[in-house]
Amino acid sequence: MERGTLALRILMVGMFYIMSVTGLLFGQAEESPSGFIRCSTPAPSAAEALQVRNSLDAWLKAHPQGVEAVGDFTIPIAFHVVRHDDGVTGDVPDQMITDQINVLNAAYDGWGYQFSHHSTQRVNNTSWSTHTHGSAAGDAMKQNLAIDPTNVLNFYLCDLGGGLLGYAVFPWSYPESNYRHGVVVLYSSLPGGASAPYDEGDTGTHEVGHYFGLYHTFQGGCAAPGDEVDDTAPEASAAYGCPDGRDTCAGGGPDPIHNFMDYTDDNCMDHFTSGQSDRMQQMMAQYHPSFGGTPCDVTAGFSADVTSGNAPLAVNFTDATTGPVTSWSWDFGDGGSSTAQNPSHTYTGGGTFTVALTSTSASCSDTETKTNYITVTVPNDPPVPVISSPAQGQNFASGATVNFSGSATDPQDGTLNASSFVWSVNGPGVPPNYIFATGVANPSGVPPANGNYTVKLEVEDSQGLAASTTVDFSVGGTPNQPPTAVAGATPTSGTAPLTVNFSSAGSNDSDGSITGYSWNFGDGGSSTAANPSHTYNSAGNYTAVLTVTDNDGATDTDQVTINVTTSGNQPPTAVAGATPTSGTAPLTVNFSSAGSSDPDGTITGYSWDFGDGGNSAAANPSHTYNSQGNYTAVLTVTDNDGATDTDQVTINVSAPANQPPTATINSPANGASYSVGATINYAGTGTDTDGTITGYSWSYNRNGAGPVTFSSSASGSAVGSAPGTYVIVLRVTDNDGATDTDQVTITIGSGKASGRGGIVDGAGSHFTSSLSGYQLGEAYPNPFNPETKFNFSLGANENVTLKVYNAIGQEIRTLIDGVQMNAGVHTMLWNATNNFGESVPSGVYYLRIQAGQWQDIKKLSLLK
Numbered sequence: 069m070e071r072g073t074l075a076l077r078i079l080m081v082g083m084f085y086i087m088s089v090t091g092l093l094f095g096q097a098e099e100s101p102s103g104f105i106r107c108s109t110p111a112p113s114a115a116e117a118l119q120v121r122n123s124l125d126a127w128l129k130a131h132p133q134g135v136e137a138v139g140d141f142t143i144p145i146a147f148h149v150v151r152h153d154d155g156v157t158g159d160v161p162d163q164m165i166t167d168q169i170n171v172l173n174a175a176y177d178g179w180g181y182q183f184s185h186h187s188t189q190r191v192n193n194t195s196w197s198t199h200t201h202g203s204a205a206g207d208a209m210k211q212n213l214a215i216d217p218t219n220v221l222n223f224y225l226c227d228l229g230g231g232l233l234g235y236a237v238f239p240w241s242y243p244e245s246n247y248r249h250g251v252v253v254l255y256s257s258l259p260g261g262a263s264a265p266y267d268e269g270d271t272g273t274h275e276v277g278h279y280f281g282l283y284h285t286f287q288g289g290c291a292a293p294g295d296e297v298d299d300t301a302p303e304a305s306a307a308y309g310c311p312d313g314r315d316t317c318a319g320g321g322p323d324p325i326h327n328f329m330d331y332t333d334d335n336c337m338d339h340f341t342s343g344q345s346d347r348m349q350q351m352m353a354q355y356h357p358s359f360g361g362t363p364c365d366v367t368a369g370f371s372a373d374v375t376s377g378n379a380p381l382a383v384n385f386t387d388a389t390t391g392p393v394t395s396w397s398w399d400f401g402d403g404g405s406s407t408a409q410n411p412s413h414t415y416t417g418g419g420t421f422t423v424a425l426t427s428t429s430a431s432c433s434d435t436e437t438k439t440n441y442i443t444v445t446v447p448n449d450p451p452v453p454v455i456s457s458p459a460q461g462q463n464f465a466s467g468a469t470v471n472f473s474g475s476a477t478d479p480q481d482g483t484l485n486a487s488s489f490v491w492s493v494n495g496p497g498v499p500p501n502y503i504f505a506t507g508v509a510n511p512s513g514v515p516p517a518n519g520n521y522t523v524k525l526e527v528e529d530s531q532g533l534a535a536s537t538t539v540d541f542s543v544g545g546t547p548n549q550p551p552t553a554v555a556g557a558t559p560t561s562g563t564a565p566l567t568v569n570f571s572s573a574g575s576n577d578s579d580g581s582i583t584g585y586s587w588n589f590g591d592g593g594s595s596t597a598a599n600p601s602h603t604y605n606s607a608g609n610y611t612a613v614l615t616v617t618d619n620d621g622a623t624d625t626d627q628v629t630i631n632v633t634t635s636g637n638q639p640p641t642a643v644a645g646a647t648p649t650s651g652t653a654p655l656t657v658n659f660s661s662a663g664s665s666d667p668d669g670t671i672t673g674y675s676w677d678f679g680d681g682g683n684s685a686a687a688n689p690s691h692t693y694n695s696q697g698n699y700t701a702v703l704t705v706t707d708n709d710g711a712t713d714t715d716q717v718t719i720n721v722s723a724p725a726n727q728p729p730t731a732t733i734n735s736p737a738n739g740a741s742y743s744v745g746a747t748i749n750y751a752g753t754g755t756d757t758d759g760t761i762t763g764y765s766w767s768y769n770r771n772g773a774g775p776v777t778f779s780s781s782a783s784g785s786a787v788g789s790a791p792g793t794y795v796i797v798l799r800v801t802d803n804d805g806a807t808d809t810d811q812v813t814i815t816i817g818s819g820k821a822s823g824r825g826g827i828v829d830g831a832g833s834h835f836t837s838s839l840s841g842y843q844l845g846e847a848y849p850n851p852f853n854p855e856t857k858f859n860f861s862l863g864a865n866e867n868v869t870l871k872v873y874n875a876i877g878q879e880i881r882t883l884i885d886g887v888q889m890n891a892g893v894h895t896m897l898w899n900a901t902n903n904f905g906e907s908v909p910s911g912v913y914y915l916r917i918q919a920g921q922w923q924d925i926k927k928l929s930l931l932k
Contacts, residue, residue, distance in 0.1 A: 106271075112238070112283075143181060144221070145185060146186045146216075147225065150226045151227075186220050217246060223250060239352065273328045297347055396426070422439045451533065488507075550577075551580075554574030555571075555627055563633050643661065651721065652722050672708050677702045693719060731800040733811065744889060753782070859896075860893070860924075867886050869919075913929075
């Protein structure tokens with residue numbers, strides 16, 4: 069039909085609804101005669117099918133030109149091989165995955181789509197692998213494994229239960245980015261699988277058709293609109309096997325049993341229709357626009373400088389891709405790969421290899437696959453036969469039996485089986501090239517006459533390539549004289565360990581040559597050297613035997629006795645270890661005597677002196693050092709003969725970290741309230757677990773300003789000179805300089821807060837209470853450093869302002885700022901700081917008080 073056109077068969081809509089309600093239109097998954105369930109992709113409900121049809125009508129009206137013909141769009145496939153927990157059941161080789169892609173590309177060739185390999189992921193999860201359609205396990209599998217559903221087709225290979233071959237999700241079921249999209253097929257339905265007659269990969273072809281929006285060809289039976297495609301004949305029900313000539317709908321023509329969307333065997337399916345191609349592209353354009361007709365801007369292509377040859381075969385590949393390529397991915401077909409643009413690859417094994425190049429741009433990928441592109445031949449090397457008996461030139465007595473022995477190896481086959489061995493001989497009394505044994509490695513025989521013989525061993529490898537070797541021997545004549553062995557040794561006695569130089573000097577063969585030496589030293593050691601050296605480590609009498617062999621295989625032996633005695637006792641060796649070797653007290657150290665040994669006996673005693681008065685007789689003791697210092701721990705070991713040895717290790721113990729003191733304010737109580745001018749008794753304590761308290765310091769912050777230090781005694785009394793909220797802090801210092809603080813919060817009086825008044829220490833005894841009326845007393849001490857105190861008296865309740873000025877009249881500190889104070893005597897303190905809490909320099913300062921109409925000034929001298 070014309071692209072963009074979809075016949076809705078409107079005259080049959082009424083029948084469509086009737087059959088939907090009666091269940092005749094949307095069938096359930098059926099089991100095939102072979103026991104498999106071909107597909108469990110759920111048929112849409114009547115309402116769903118109508119909605120899809122209406123949406124397509126609206127889309128076609130909005131796009132009267134249909135889907136632009138742009139050639140094949142390449143879709144990358146992410147394969148998920150979901151195996152059982154054993155990692156074996158459900159697995160498929162990479163070649164089967166490549167074959168599945170090839171099957172899809174052949175099926176969809178010319179219908180708008182091609183496919184490339186994106187990735188292969190293997191996971192072990194029996195529950196996921198054996199899930200049933202619609203189960204929570206299947207949904208969890210997809211949710212965990214799906215890769216970019218918008219741009220990638222996710223293809224799950226599972227060991228589906230219940231005989232199910234596969235299922236898919238229609239494109240309109242979820243947004244194109246939803247993880248549930250993709251197809252699920254039985255792993256053994258891939259090409260070459262074990263699910264005959266569904267073993268050629270067309271289960272995947274069928275389910276991808278659903279992924280593109282195709283219905284089964286028997287959708288709706290014989291009633292319109294059937295599978296929604298005009299050029300597929302109606303079909304009453306699913307077809308199985310390959311029933312040629314089947315016609316189940318009167319007037320509709322033969323059933324489409326060869327269509328990929330029927331249920332027939334894989335070898336019966338072979339095509340889609342043009343109408344199905346239109347529907348696939350229309351569905352993708354609506355519901356999966358990422359695959360909806362935009363052409364890929366790259367076309368993959370490549371060549372190779374050589375496509376056949378002997379292994380190892382080096383091949384240089386050249387990229388021929390057109391378009392804006394950003395990356396290349398090569399699959400050389402033998403397990404090798406590359407991301408280079410123009411890679412080289414060496415094939416080391418024989419075979420025929422399919423090569424694929426996937427070229428990727430910023431928006432898409434395209435794959436060029438060349439099947440059986442590289443042919444590599446492994447050249448066959450000839451086998452190598454060896455006759456080990458008789459020896460070359462060996463002579464045998466007349467009538468003696470000759471024992472033959474042979475073997476063969478092959479570069480390709482390894483050690484050859486004797487089944488291909490052929491033994492033949494030439495010599496007096498036998499026909500030319502007389503074959504006397506086949507299929508055996510060790511034949512024997514009696515030569516019929518005296519004279520010279522040549523024996524030949526011929527072997528053949530698995531590819532029919534033969535090789536042979538020969539050995540000459542003689543019968544009769546002068547019989548071979550055996551060789552004479554002469555064994556010598558220097559020295560022949562001594563204490564262990566004793567190194568002996570052995571000698572075969574004097575050994576000879578009167579009628580030939582000595583071809584082999586074999587020494588047995590009598591303590592398990594041996595050598596094939598003519599004049600070896602050997603060390604005896606234990607006392608004893610040893611018989612060293614020399615065997616010599618001549619060129620005719622005759623042998624002779626000789627021996628020499630070696631006497632090895634024990635030496636005096638060897639002392640043991642002490643090895644002292646410790647973990648850790650440094651730290652702060654108390655330090656627990658684990659000591660070790662590992663490595664201590666005795667060359668000729670055993671260690672029977674251990675003695676540790678830890679260097680601090682402690683000791684132990686354990687081999688691997690622990691010890692705790694409680695005091696600072698450098699300690700030398702000495703290990704003494706004693707062997708079974710009373711010999712000793714010592715070793716030592718140094719332990720460095722540092723003083724423990726100082727523990728800070730603890731400050732506690734006993735008075736005033738936290739939250740206490742006082743009136744302006746009231747006496748505040750303060751008292752605190754300091755404790756130190758590992759030292760003494762060396763200093764106290766009291767300070768306060770008033771209304772967030774400060775701190776102001778007002779005392780360095782443990783306890784005393786002070787006067788609150790201004791209202792406000794005070795945080796009183798006690799800081800104690802220990803003999804190592806560590807400090808701790810405690811604090812309480814109190815409230816003083818009510819009235820106008822100055823923000824710069826304070827608490828004045830009232831512990832001094834240098835003031836008189838004889839002031840009366842309005843008076844400002846002298847400061848004491850004066851001159852002063854770092855602080856001075858003074859009294860003033862009021863004849864009546866007054867608003868008081870008390871400030872400090874420098875010699876040029878600049879205000880330095882406000883001590884009382886317009887605070888209503890009671891009549892009587894008041895005590896104040898100035899700690900030589902300004903309004904910002906900063907210390908002021910030495911010099912002359914003036915104290916000025918004003919209360920009502922009365923004011924007075926006193927001179928202060930600060931000497932630092």
